[in-house]
Structures are given as C-alpha cells and as structure tokens.
Amino acid sequence: MSVAFASSSRLAVRTVELRDRRPLLSHLPAAAPLCWLRGGDGLVAWGEAARAELPAEGDPRGGRRFSEAARLLRDLFADAEVDDAVGLPGTGPVAFASFTFDARSNGSVLVVPSVVAGRRDGHTWLTTIGGRGPGSHPEALTAPGAPLRPVGPLTWGPGSLSAEEWCGAVGAAVDRIRGGGLDKAVLARDAFADAERAVDPRTLLGRLAAAHPECYTFAVDGLVGATPELLLRREGDRVESLVLAGTRRRGATREEDAALAEDLLASDKDGEEHRYAVESLRAALGPLATEVAASPEPELLRLANVQHLASPASAELRPGVSTLDAVAALHPTAAVGGTPTAEAVELIRELEGMDRGRYAGPVGWIDAQGRGEWAIALRCAQVSGSRARLFAGCGIVAGSDPQAELAEADSKFRVMAEALTDR
Numbered sequence: 001m002s003v004a005f006a007s008s009s010r011l012a013v014r015t016v017e018l019r020d021r022r023p024l025l026s027h028l029p030a031a032a033p034l035c036w037l038r039g040g041d042g043l044v045a046w047g048e049a050a051r052a053e054l055p056a057e058g059d060p061r062g063g064r065r066f067s068e069a070a071r072l073l074r075d076l077f078a079d080a081e082v083d084d085a086v087g088l089p090g091t092g093p094v095a096f097a098s099f100t101f102d103a104r105s106n107g108s109v110l111v112v113p114s115v116v117a118g119r120r121d122g123h124t125w126l127t128t129i130g131g132r133g134p135g136s137h138p139e140a141l142t143a144p145g146a147p148l149r150p151v152g153p154l155t156w157g158p159g160s161l162s163a164e165e166w167c168g169a170v171g172a173a174v175d176r177i178r179g180g181g182l183d184k185a186v187l188a189r190d191a192f193a194d195a196e197r198a199v200d201p202r203t204l205l206g207r208l209a210a211a212h213p214e215c216y217t218f219a220v221d222g223l224v225g226a227t228p229e230l231l232l233r234r235e236g237d238r239v240e241s242l243v244l245a246g247t248r249r250r251g252a253t254r255e256e257d258a259a260l261a262e263d264l265l266a267s268d269k270d271g272e273e274h275r276y277a278v279e280s281l282r283a284a285l286g287p288l289a290t291e292v293a294a295s296p297e298p299e300l301l302r303l304a305n306v307q308h309l310a311s312p313a314s315a316e317l318r319p320g321v322s323t324l325d326a327v328a329a330l331h332p333t334a335a336v337g338g339t340p341t342a343e344a345v346e347l348i349r350e351l352e353g354m355d356r357g358r359y360a361g362p363v364g365w366i367d368a369q370g371r372g373e374w375a376i377a378l379r380c381a382q383v384s385g386s387r388a389r390l391f392a393g394c395g396i397v398a399g400s401d402p403q404a405e406l407a408e409a410d411s412k413f414r415v416m417a418e419a420l421t422d423r
C-alpha cells in the first residue's frame with residue numbers, strides 16, 4: 001500500500017484565540033462538516049488542506065491503514081510552518097480520521113481540514129491550515145453559515161438482513177460459541193432511512209449533541225453519530241479509555257429504570273461479556289504501556305436510550321509509541337469484535353451479511369504532538385445525499401437470546417433514528 005495526500009504542499013498553520021462564545025456548531029458550513037464535540041467543547045472543522053484514502057488491506061489482521069496514516073501525518077506535520085498562539089491539545093495542525101472496522105474494507109479516510117474552530121477549558125480558538133500566502137483567514141468564521149435544514153419525511157427500509165435473518169445469525173453465533181470455537185462475537189445490523197432531499201449533517205449533529213452531551217458527537221466524511229465509547233484519549237504519554245459492554249434499555253419509570261440497572265449489574269452473562277472487553281484492552285495496551293490500570297468492577301453508565309457496564313482505564317505509554325500505534329493495537333476491542341479477536345472477526349464476516357464500513361472502527365482527531373481523542377464509531381449512520389445507513393450491534397455470548405439482542409439493537413438504533421426525526 002502506498003498512499004499520499006491529495007495535496008502535499010507545505011502547510012502554513014495559524015491558531016489565534018477568539019472571544020467568540022457561540023456554540024461551535026453554529027460555525028459549521030453544510031458541506032462536508034467535520035466534528036468532534038462533547039458537552040460543548042471540542043473541534044468543528046471544514047475544508048480540506050489535505051486528504052488521503054487508505055485502501056483495504058490484504059492481511060485480514062490489518063494495521064497498515066493506521067501505520068500509513070501515522071506516516072503521512074508525521075511527514076506533513078513535521079514540515080508545517082506553525083504559528084500557534086494558544087498551545088492547547090487540538091491547536092496547531094490537526095487531522096480527523098475514520099477507519100474501517102475490517103482491514104479488508106475500503107473507505108478509511110484521513111482529512112486535514114483548512115479551518116478548525118475549537119474550545120476547551122473556557123478557551124476558544126480558530127486555526128487556519130493552508131498553503132502559504134493569503135488564503136483562509138479568521139474572517140472565514142464570521143461568514144454566516146447556511147441555515148439548518150430539517151430532514152423532512154423519511155421512508156424506512158430494511159437492512160442487509162431482515163430481523164428474522166439477523167436473529168438466525170445470532171442463533172448461529174450462539175451455537176458456534178457453545179461449540180467452543182470462541183467466547184464472544186459482536187453481531188451488528190444496518191437499516192436504511194431515505195429522505196426526500198439531501199440530509200443536512202449539521203441538523204443531526206445539533207440534535208445528537210443536545211440529546212447526548214456525555215457522548216462524543218462526531219462527523220467525518222459523512223459518518224455521523226454520538227458514541228459513548230472512548231477508545232483512547234492521549235495527552236503526553238498518558239492515555240485513557242472507557243470500556244463498555246453489557247447493555248439494558250432505560251426504563252420508562254424510575255422504578256423500572258432502577259430494576260433494569262440492578263439486573264444488568266447482577267447479570268453473569270453481561271459480566272462475562274464485559275470482562276472479555278476489559279481483558280482485550282489490557283492485552284492490547286500491555287506491550288505498549290508501562291502500566292495499565294482499570295477499575296476492578298464495572299460502573300453503571302446511564303445514557304439517554306441505554307445503560308451500560310463501564311470500566312474506565314488508564315495507562316502510561318512507553319517512549320516512542322505513537323498514538324495511532326496504540327489505536328491500531330486496541331482495534332478491534334472485544335466490545336465491537338469479540339474474543340478471541342481473529343475468530344470473532346472471521347465469524348462476523350461469515351454471519352453478518354454486510355460490510356460494516358467505518359461503523360465500529362476508530363474515529364477521532366490527532367494534533368502534531370500526538371495528542372488526540374479516538375472513539376469507537378457507534379450509534380452512527382453513514383449519510384450520503386438523501387440516504388442514511390444506520391448501524392447497531394450487540395455482544396453475543398453463550399447465554400445470549402436472539403430476541404433480546406434484537407431489542408437491544410433497536411434501542412441502539414434509536415440514537416440516530418431520533419436525530420433523523422423532525423419534531
């Protein structure tokens with residue numbers, strides 16, 4: 001694989017502090033927005049100073065798409081002329097990327113935007129990234145964006161597998177697990193929504209950020225979502241992660257909600273599913289880090305539509321380990337692949353009946369110091385023109401029941417289904 005940026009001229013990068021207090025999303029233009037937001041902080045960006053598409057890999061275990069991305073960015077950022085008056089994570093040059101779940105899929109993409117607006121700890125900034133000479137300027141930010149468009153009426157269509165076929169796939173996975181071939185596999189399904197005209201991704205981003213402030217609301221190259229699952233946050237050599245696995249829906253009343261939470265915390269099946277995910281994180285980060293710390297028992301994470309078992313983890317990376325090396329080592333975690341990884345990925349290819357694309361792959365941003373945030377692209381949809389393809393998956397273990405997994409997938413679909421619905 002040999003890939004290059006579509007534009008490889010030397011970058012001139014300038015970051016200035018802004019007094020602007022408007023929500024970051026209000027700056028975004030409608031065309032190809034890039035976004036990473038949590039609770040009002042984060043980055044929104046647009047334009048393309050450089051772009052690379054990383055093709056499918058021959059080796060099913062994969063990893064080259066991450067190392068190629070790291071190489072491209074190292075070269076581009078090393079050569080950039082940077083004037084950064086702010087000096088926070090995410091200032092100076094940054095790239096957004098979204099990688100496919102499966103190494104064998106095409107579509108991994110790396111974008112260095114031409115304008116970035118960011119906010120963190122009460123500081124707001126604007127970065128322009130471009131060739132030398134006059135070009136993009138802070139004025140870019142003050143230009144009024146086109147008004148948000150509602151989505152309009154939707155027609156829902158079936159996914160690659162019908163509900164019945166998908167339940168059959170879950171049953172087949174359970175049989176395979178009981179037969180001893182593997183411990184856990186995550187099976188996903190898709191669904192299609194067609195609007196009458198092109199969907200405005202900013203409309204979805206605004207609704208997602210408002211409804212899910214504790215999640216990472218993201219958009220990269222048409223993949224739009226709000227994911228709770230932090231794969232890796234890096235500052236200096238310290239990395240943090242949040243392992244999620246084990247799910248119940250939210251209850252309609254306080255009592256029902258508490259009963260569902262109690263059931264989740266007491267469930268052997270969910271505890272097992274969760275343990276595999278924590279173990280996969282430890283095993284992946286172990287060789288790259290001096291110490292990996294994870295909470296001994298999972299906590300309860302309550303989101304708008306679902307509640308999860310959650311384990312925060314942290315580690316100190318060894319010298320010389322790049323952020324994308326760590327992302328590559330972690331992906332796919334048992335929360336989206338399974339245990340053991342290779343057998344689970346093989347079973348997913350065999351049973352799921354679709355290409356996941358960038359769903360369940362790493363999505364995030366990185367700056368020139370290697371600081372950045374990467375999440376697993378869940379609770380998301382691939383938006384192209386007037387069509388949205390939604391994804392949702394569930395961890396399958398020996399004790400899984402297909403109907404219960406179908407209901408769980410439905411509650412995960414709801415995040416994007418609600419974002420697509422005008423009220």
Ligand SMILES: C=C(O[C@@H]1C=C(C(=O)O)C=C[C@H]1O)C(=O)O
Pocket residue numbers: 186188229244245246247308335336378379391392393394395396412
């Ligand atoms: C696969 C998804 O979610 C993952 C699977 C979970 C589970 O099986 O309990 C929980 C959180 C995520 O790690 C998804 O949202 O599509």
